[in-house]
Structures are given as C-alpha cells and as structure tokens.
Amino acid sequence: MTENSEANSPGWFDKPANINRLIVALVSACLVLLAVEAIFGKSFYDDxxxxxxxxxxxxxxxxxxxxxxxxxxxxxxxxxxxxxxxxxxxxxx
Amino acid sequence: MIGNLFGLLGDHASHAGHGDHVNATSEALAQVAASAADLPAGFLQQLPPGTLMILGALLLPLLGRRAAWGSLVLSIASLVLFLLTPMGVFGQFELFDQTLAMVRIDRLSFIFGLVFHLAAIVSSIYALHVTDVKQHISGMMYAGGAIAASCAGDLMTLFVFWELTAITSVVLVWASNTSASYRSGMRYLMIQVGSGVLLLSGAIMRLSETGAVSFGALGEIGAIGLYQDEGGLSVSGLLIFLAFGIKCAFPLLHNWLQDSYPQATPTGTVFLSAFTTKLAVYSLARGFAGTEELIWIGSAMTLFPIIFAVIENDLRRVLAYSLNNQLGFMVVGIGIGSELAINGMAAHAFCHIIYKALLFMSMGAVLHRVGTTKATELGGLHKSMPWTTGFCMIGAGSISGFPLLSGFVSKSMIISAAAQADLFWPWLVLLIASAGVMEHSGIKIPFFAFFAHDSGKRPQEAPWNMLLAMALAAGLCILLGIAYPLLYGLLPYESHYAPYTLSHVTLQLQLLLFAALAFVVLMKTKLYPSEIRATNLDTDWVYRRLLPGAIGVGGTVVLAIDRGARKAFLAIVGSVIRTGQKWFHEGGLMGRAWSTNTMAVWATLILGLCLVLYYL
Structure with a gap:
C-alpha cells in the first residue's frame, strides 16, 4: 500500500505485527480526516x-x-x- | 527569435496580478526572452518540431551499439530547438490551391510538444541498455512523429504524421519477437492505419465542404465540431471524430490498447504509453472541445476499465486498462470545454504521461529482471528491488491523486470543472473512478508486484539507466505536485486554480484512505478476488473469435450447399450416362446391330403411317 514507503528493509513486511501497525495507522488517519471535517463543519468549503x-x-x-x-x-x-x-x-x- | 519557453514565462510574469504563480526567476527569463526577440527567424522553425528526431533516427544505424546514446542526444537537441521556436504559424506552402501550414505552435500544442519531448528523453534514458537498433530508430521516429503531429497546422500534415506514428510504433510491439506479439502488432497496425484512413477521408470531405483543411487557427480550441452550423450532423466531422476516437481508445474502440501494449518490449511500452493516445487527446481538444457527447463517452471510459483491471493478472495489461481510464478523465474535460476543464485536461495529460511512463517503467524493470509481469508469479520483490519499488509507489501515489504528487493538482481541476458546470452524474462518476484508480494503480500494481505473498524470487535491482529514468520521472511527479504553479503557467488559459486548500486536501485524502481501508477489509475478509492465471475476454474477442468463427460457420454452410449442388449435378450426369449406356451398349435398344431387312420394314411402316395421317 502507498503509505508503506518509509519501510523497505527486507523482512519488515513479513511480520504480522508490523502489518497490524500499518492497519492501525491507516484507521487512525481515516478517523483524523473525519475529525477535521467534523471540527470545521459548515465553514469547511472555501472560496x-x-x-x-x-x-x-x-x-x-x-x-x-x-x-x-x-x-x-x-x-x-x-x-x-x-x-x-x-x-x-x-x-x- | 523569441524563445517559446521564454515567451511563456514572459506571459506568466505579465500575470503578476495573481502573484502566487510568479517568481523572480521567470521575470529574469522574460527579460532574456525580450532581448532574444530581435534575432532573425531561422530556417529550422519552418520545419515541424520533431523533424530532427525523425531524420536523425535514420542515421542511428551508423552509430552501431551506441545508437541508444544517439537517441538521447537527438531528443535533447530536439527539445532545445523546440524551446527556441516561437509561437506562431510556420512552414506554409501552396498545394493544389490550398495553403498548408506544417507548423502551428500555440499554448495548446506547446504543452503537448513539451511533454512529448520530456517523455522521449526519459524513455531514451530508460532504453540506453537496448542494443537492438531498430527499436531506437522506430522509437525516435515515433516520438518525432507525435511531436510534429501535435504541432500540425492543417489536417493533411496531421494525417501524414498520424500515420507515421502508427507505422513506426508497431515495430516496438514486433520487437518482442514472439508470435503473439507479431499477431498483436498486425491487429494494432490495421486499427491504427484504419484510423488514419478515416482521418484522411474526413479531411477530404471537409475540404470539399468548407474549402479548407486547416486544423483551427492559432489559439483556437474546438475547431471542427460534430455538427454543422445549421445543426445537422457533419459527416466529415464524424469521420474525423471516429479517427480520433479510435486512437483515443473510446469504449468499444479501445481494445487495441490492452491487446498490443503489454506485448511490446519492456522499453517499447514506455514509448507507446506516452504518445499515441495523448496525441489523440490533443487532437480531440483541438477539434472537438465542448462537444457534449464527449462528457458521456469520457465518463464511460473512466468506469469500465477499472472493473476489467480488478481481475487482470498481467500487471502491464492492468496498466493499459488504467491508461484507458485516465484518458476518460481527459475526454470528460474536453467535453466540458470550459477554460478550467481544458486547463485540467492539458495539465492531466502532462502529469499523466510522466506518471504512467513511470509505472510502465517500473513494470518494465520487473519484466526485464523476472521475465514476467503476471501477478500470480510475482510478490515480495521489494526485498531485492527496493528502488524500483519506491519509484513505482511514487507513480502509484501520483496516479491516485495523493496530495504533494502530480495527479492531485491536475485531476482535481477536471473534477472541479464538472462541478462548476453542474454536471452531477459525470462529477460522481469521476469521484467513483478516482477510487477505482486507487484500486488498480494505487494498490494492486505495487502490492502484487512488490509485496503480497513472497514469490521467493530475488531478482537483481534494475540496471542503472532504468533507475535513472525512473528517478527523473518520480522527481517530476513530486516537482509538479509541489511546485504546481510551474505546470499551471504552461496551461492554455490563465489559471487561478488553488489545489491546496484544507477542504480539498481533506476530502481527497478521505476518498483515497477510505478506499484503502476497503482494500484492507476485503483482504481480511478474504473477499478480494485472488489473482488467477487466465485470459479475460474483451472486445478483441469479436474480431479474434466471433468474426473468424462466423466466417468459419458461413464457410461451412457455403461448402455444404456447394457439396450438395455438386452431388445433385453428378447424380444427374450419372443417370444420363447410365441411361445412355443402357440404350446404346451392344445389346441395348439403340446400340444393337440392326439387320437391313428390319430397317426396310420399319421404314415402310413409318412411310405408310405418314400416308394414312396425310389423308386423314
């Protein structure tokens, strides 16, 4: 996946724990994006x-x-x- | 001679009103341009840009094994010449009472000519290790032909270079030296040349209708149109539209692309991905901007390839479907035809040529090292090809439209243009298609080639020249994404578009990351379709199986009728012979030896009968 770019060392992707970390990071990023929209609300759209x-x-x-x-x-x-x-x-x- | 680039930058500086797109460098360059303006116009500008590459290619065999370097020098020299050519109409001559203009450079042809040159340079670097001279010759002539066509001032010049790109590019397919690539190349050639024939027919009809073959005046966009002034459908317009549509891979006319591009050599596909279809996009914009039909054609083009791409096993073919889908975005932009939409189309073509070449280069490197690009055979390659992996992911991020990369600043212009024109359904389709791009190019390509299940293959990293070419393309993807005013300064119309606003970045990231989340969910629930070795049918089935099959069935019917007729005829002849034999053989009625007496008796009887009849 595209957000994997920082880690290319061999074997890193073979560990399930690391994959889970990536998934947690992805889910958190999604939540942050929704939070940004929630906070800025109706004034969200700009000119x-x-x-x-x-x-x-x-x-x-x-x-x-x-x-x-x-x-x-x-x-x-x-x-x-x-x-x-x-x-x-x-x-x- | 005022430099083209200088001219643009000078233009740019004069837009000082929207200060964020201007910097001190461009002002300085504009001054240089002003001082260069007094130089006399050269002979070279009378020739179509790209002529240097076309003619120079013929000398490449003299260089032997160094032909690859010759290509690189040619493309760089041609770029320099192109930048020094001012905007305007050149190379005019009279033929059959017509004034033809071989060269017409305005802001629309300039941006395409520029990016074609960049693609030729990057592709030449990528092919530096190739010793097969014919690939270099055809690559250079192909690129030169596309550049010349994008700067053609009339339809006849366009036709000549249109066909040149068809004839030269097929060599890149054939160069794979397999029977599959030979047959695929034949199909490709027939379809491409067919498109040229349609273009010529349309141009000739247009000449008789309007008395001119010009392809739009300087700065004119949307010169031909599908309809006559009175409102009826223009036949010549339709023919030219179809010619462009075939090369642009319109739905149902598209399959030559997915058929031939994956058959070309690793380096050949990179050349192919840049020129043919974008020349068609340019021509469509020049001829048919604002044609409403294109909005719907383009929308269909963005959607159907993504579904085929999901289940395709050959990753280069996935990229061919993805290319088709990206063309759809541009075609929608042309159909909308507003200044923002045309700017978006040009910007997207520019960015697309570079990131698509990058993606094809990364898969070409895999093909070069592993010998296949089938997803079922790949996986885990990031361990031994880390640089290629990284470059591929930059390309994947660009095509998906991640902020800070090139696709984001160009694709969103087209989507915004659809919204501005109140086109709800096309707008929604483009958003859905953006999520689809994330699927096939953003995730599938890098994931199945470089990660996924470990195939156990540990190929060597790509050769240095391939890495350099990929690095250049990746650098451009990042540069265009961050320093986007550079790109916006090249667009046909002045641009005030601001891609980096909080809402726009947030919404785009929502779309992409939630699409990625969907991928994770589907993988975890094992609902994502596994890669399977298979041939997936597409419209090429019609002319590769259905029509030959139908001809086969038709042939069988004709043969059966023919066989029946022969049999009946032979039976008649046979019965005639048999009857003749029965009657005329030695013992037969007619064949026996009659005695003279019998003859005399019969003759007397007949004569008697005649007498009786006479008296009755």
Missing part, C-alpha cells in the same frame, strides 16, 4: 472549492464514496470474471 451539489453537505460523503466505490468495483470485477474468464492459452489454441 476555491464551493459546494455545488446537495450530497456535498453530507458529513463524510467522500469517505463513503471512496469506500463504497472500491467495494462495488471489486464485486463487479468478481462477477465479470465469471463471464469473461477463459484459460490462459485461449487465443493460442
């Missing part, structure tokens, strides 16, 4: 990025879109696979 659509008034809408879109895309991919998957040498036969 450069004014809200255009009603959904933008909803708390955490980008977080929701990010999470849901990811899950839906992956599930759609899984469904698509059942339709379009062929053996690896399909075109060579």
């Amino acid at each position: 450069h990025h004014p809200a255009h659509f009603p959904i933008e008034q909803m708390f955490g809408y980008q977080a929701l879109i990010g999470f849901l879109a990811f899950v839906v895309v992956v599930f759609l991919g899984t469904i698509l696979r059942t339709v379009i998957r062929r053996s690896e040498d399909y075109y060579d036969r």
Whole structure:
C-alpha cells in the first residue's frame, strides 16, 4: 500500500505485527480526516472549492464514496470474471 | 527569435496580478526572452518540431551499439530547438490551391510538444541498455512523429504524421519477437492505419465542404465540431471524430490498447504509453472541445476499465486498462470545454504521461529482471528491488491523486470543472473512478508486484539507466505536485486554480484512505478476488473469435450447399450416362446391330403411317 514507503528493509513486511501497525495507522488517519471535517463543519468549503451539489453537505460523503466505490468495483470485477474468464492459452489454441 | 519557453514565462510574469504563480526567476527569463526577440527567424522553425528526431533516427544505424546514446542526444537537441521556436504559424506552402501550414505552435500544442519531448528523453534514458537498433530508430521516429503531429497546422500534415506514428510504433510491439506479439502488432497496425484512413477521408470531405483543411487557427480550441452550423450532423466531422476516437481508445474502440501494449518490449511500452493516445487527446481538444457527447463517452471510459483491471493478472495489461481510464478523465474535460476543464485536461495529460511512463517503467524493470509481469508469479520483490519499488509507489501515489504528487493538482481541476458546470452524474462518476484508480494503480500494481505473498524470487535491482529514468520521472511527479504553479503557467488559459486548500486536501485524502481501508477489509475478509492465471475476454474477442468463427460457420454452410449442388449435378450426369449406356451398349435398344431387312420394314411402316395421317 502507498503509505508503506518509509519501510523497505527486507523482512519488515513479513511480520504480522508490523502489518497490524500499518492497519492501525491507516484507521487512525481515516478517523483524523473525519475529525477535521467534523471540527470545521459548515465553514469547511472555501472560496476555491464551493459546494455545488446537495450530497456535498453530507458529513463524510467522500469517505463513503471512496469506500463504497472500491467495494462495488471489486464485486463487479468478481462477477465479470465469471463471464469473461477463459484459460490462459485461449487465443493460442 | 523569441524563445517559446521564454515567451511563456514572459506571459506568466505579465500575470503578476495573481502573484502566487510568479517568481523572480521567470521575470529574469522574460527579460532574456525580450532581448532574444530581435534575432532573425531561422530556417529550422519552418520545419515541424520533431523533424530532427525523425531524420536523425535514420542515421542511428551508423552509430552501431551506441545508437541508444544517439537517441538521447537527438531528443535533447530536439527539445532545445523546440524551446527556441516561437509561437506562431510556420512552414506554409501552396498545394493544389490550398495553403498548408506544417507548423502551428500555440499554448495548446506547446504543452503537448513539451511533454512529448520530456517523455522521449526519459524513455531514451530508460532504453540506453537496448542494443537492438531498430527499436531506437522506430522509437525516435515515433516520438518525432507525435511531436510534429501535435504541432500540425492543417489536417493533411496531421494525417501524414498520424500515420507515421502508427507505422513506426508497431515495430516496438514486433520487437518482442514472439508470435503473439507479431499477431498483436498486425491487429494494432490495421486499427491504427484504419484510423488514419478515416482521418484522411474526413479531411477530404471537409475540404470539399468548407474549402479548407486547416486544423483551427492559432489559439483556437474546438475547431471542427460534430455538427454543422445549421445543426445537422457533419459527416466529415464524424469521420474525423471516429479517427480520433479510435486512437483515443473510446469504449468499444479501445481494445487495441490492452491487446498490443503489454506485448511490446519492456522499453517499447514506455514509448507507446506516452504518445499515441495523448496525441489523440490533443487532437480531440483541438477539434472537438465542448462537444457534449464527449462528457458521456469520457465518463464511460473512466468506469469500465477499472472493473476489467480488478481481475487482470498481467500487471502491464492492468496498466493499459488504467491508461484507458485516465484518458476518460481527459475526454470528460474536453467535453466540458470550459477554460478550467481544458486547463485540467492539458495539465492531466502532462502529469499523466510522466506518471504512467513511470509505472510502465517500473513494470518494465520487473519484466526485464523476472521475465514476467503476471501477478500470480510475482510478490515480495521489494526485498531485492527496493528502488524500483519506491519509484513505482511514487507513480502509484501520483496516479491516485495523493496530495504533494502530480495527479492531485491536475485531476482535481477536471473534477472541479464538472462541478462548476453542474454536471452531477459525470462529477460522481469521476469521484467513483478516482477510487477505482486507487484500486488498480494505487494498490494492486505495487502490492502484487512488490509485496503480497513472497514469490521467493530475488531478482537483481534494475540496471542503472532504468533507475535513472525512473528517478527523473518520480522527481517530476513530486516537482509538479509541489511546485504546481510551474505546470499551471504552461496551461492554455490563465489559471487561478488553488489545489491546496484544507477542504480539498481533506476530502481527497478521505476518498483515497477510505478506499484503502476497503482494500484492507476485503483482504481480511478474504473477499478480494485472488489473482488467477487466465485470459479475460474483451472486445478483441469479436474480431479474434466471433468474426473468424462466423466466417468459419458461413464457410461451412457455403461448402455444404456447394457439396450438395455438386452431388445433385453428378447424380444427374450419372443417370444420363447410365441411361445412355443402357440404350446404346451392344445389346441395348439403340446400340444393337440392326439387320437391313428390319430397317426396310420399319421404314415402310413409318412411310405408310405418314400416308394414312396425310389423308386423314
């Protein structure tokens, strides 16, 4: 994952404890981002990025879109696979 | 001769009103530009930019094994020449009562010409270890052709260089020397040349309709359009639109990209990723900015490839789908057509060429060292290829749009432009697609190649020249992300866009990190689809299986009818022969030897019969 860049020493990623640390860091970062939005509330949008659509008034809408879109895309991919998957040498036969 | 870059910077300095985009250096350079303005115009500026690369490429064989260095020198020299060429229209000549303009440089062609040069330089460094001269020749001619096409002042010049890019780039696919790459290259060539034929037909029709083949005046964006002035669909416009659409990988016309790019050599794919599709994006913007259909075409383009990318095993093919998805963002920008949207499109094309090349370079390094880019065969490579891993992650972060990296400052312009134009659904689609980019390029590429389950492979780190090229591209990704006014100063219109505001950074990070969280949840619950060795069908199935199959079935039917007809005919002929044989063989009615008496009797009888009949 993208936030792993600080650690590249061999073996670091093999330890489950380190993976758990990364996950804790990710979850904390997500919570901090929601907190920032909660604290700044309605004055959150600035002159450069004014809200255009009603959904933008909803708390955490980008977080929701990010999470849901990811899950839906992956599930759609899984469904698509059942339709379009062929053996690896399909075109060579 | 006023320098192009100097001109831009001078322009830039004159926008002193929005002070944050101006610095002292640009003012100093603008003064240099002013003093250089009195130099006489040179002969070289009459030739299309990139000519040096196209002609110089023909001399590369003379350099033998040093041809790679020759390519690098050519691309740098061409960049210098390009920067010294002023904006304007040059190289005009008369042909069949038409004034053709080989060169037209304005702010739109300049930014594309500039980034094409940068891509050529980085790709040349990346290919320094390649000894196969034909790859260097084709790479240089291809890059030069794309640069010349992006500065073409009329449709005929555009057509010539359009076809040049098609013919030269296919060599990079064929250079893999496999039967799969040969067949894929053939399909690629047919489709690319076909696009050129459509372009030529459209240009000729346009000539007869309007009496001109010009491709927009200086500074004009959206010169052709799909509709005539009276409102009806313009056939010539449609042909040109389709020609651009094929090269731009519109939905259903897209599959040549995923078919051929993963078949090219590790270094060839880096060249390919930069030029063809972005030349199409440039041409679409020049010809069709503000065409509403493009908003919907672009939206579809951002969505469908991300679903294919989830289940694709070959990581270079994942990148090809990802490239398709990124083109969608640009096409939406062209469709919206506002100043912000066109700026966003140009900025995104600029950043995209660099981070996409970076991603293809990192996968090329893996292919070079491991011999495959299939996710099922990879994993754990960060242990022995730490630099490549790091560069790949910078590319992945850029394409996903993490703040401080290049994708963030460009993609968000297009999304903001959609919001400003009150296009709710395209805006939502672009946000969903951004989460999708995080999936296939932000996480999947680095995760499955360099982390995930340890494949046990410990390949050597990439060669120095590959690392240098990746470092340069990664450096540019960071530079453009942080010093974004540099990029904004190059855009077609003046830009006041401010990407780094608290709300914008927070919201973008929410989208990306919650998408990453979704990945963690899916992995932990084992719902994330595992990598499987497979061929996934796409629209190429139509012309690789369905049509040949249909032709096969049609052939079988024709053969059956033909066989039946022959059989019936033979049966008739056979029965005629049999009857003839029965009657005319020795003992048959007609074949027997008749005695003279019998003959006389029969003759008398017949004559008698005739007499009787006569008297009746």
